[in-house]
Amino acid sequence: MNIIINTSSMVPIYEQIVEIIKRDIASGELVADTVLPSVRTLSKELKISALTVKKAYDQLEEDGLVTTVHGKGTFVKGLNPGVIREEQLKELEEDMTKMLDKAKRYGISTEELEEIFHMLTED
Numbered sequence: 001m002n003i004i005i006n007t008s009s010m011v012p013i014y015e016q017i018v019e020i021i022k023r024d025i026a027s028g029e030l031v032a033d034t035v036l037p038s039v040r041t042l043s044k045e046l047k048i049s050a051l052t053v054k055k056a057y058d059q060l061e062e063d064g065l066v067t068t069v070h071g072k073g074t075f076v077k078g079l080n081p082g083v084i085r086e087e088q089l090k091e092l093e094e095d096m097t098k099m100l101d102k103a104k105r106y107g108i109s110t111e112e113l114e115e116i117f118h119m120l121t122e123d
Contacts, residue, residue, distance in 0.1 A: 005046055013048055017056035025065060025076060026085050032078030
């Protein structure tokens with residue numbers, strides 16, 4: 001598992017960790033019963049507070065993606081990657097709906113939105 005955080009991002013560090021682990025579960029890189037690094041180990045590796053890692057792990061547990069066994073570690077649950085992908089798509093759809101509502105308020109046409117989209121997705 002390779003976690004790279006962006007300290008200059010507006011996204012909180014714990015959310016970045018959550019999203020990276022979710023992505024790795026959805027892609028099949030992290031499979032059921034894989035043990036995640038301990039809170040202390042990951043905080044040292046990333047040079048961040050252990051509380052930040054704990055918050056990320058707690059969020060993943062609340063989302064039903066991992067389970068923590070006291071004294072043994074935090075393990076990936078046996079989930080269907082398609083379920084996680086569906087959750088990600090739903091979240092993206094909600095974000096896009098907000099963006100479209102804002103575009104309507106600003107009087108932005110569909111063509112202008114498409115142009116912005118293509119501009120932003122060019123490599």
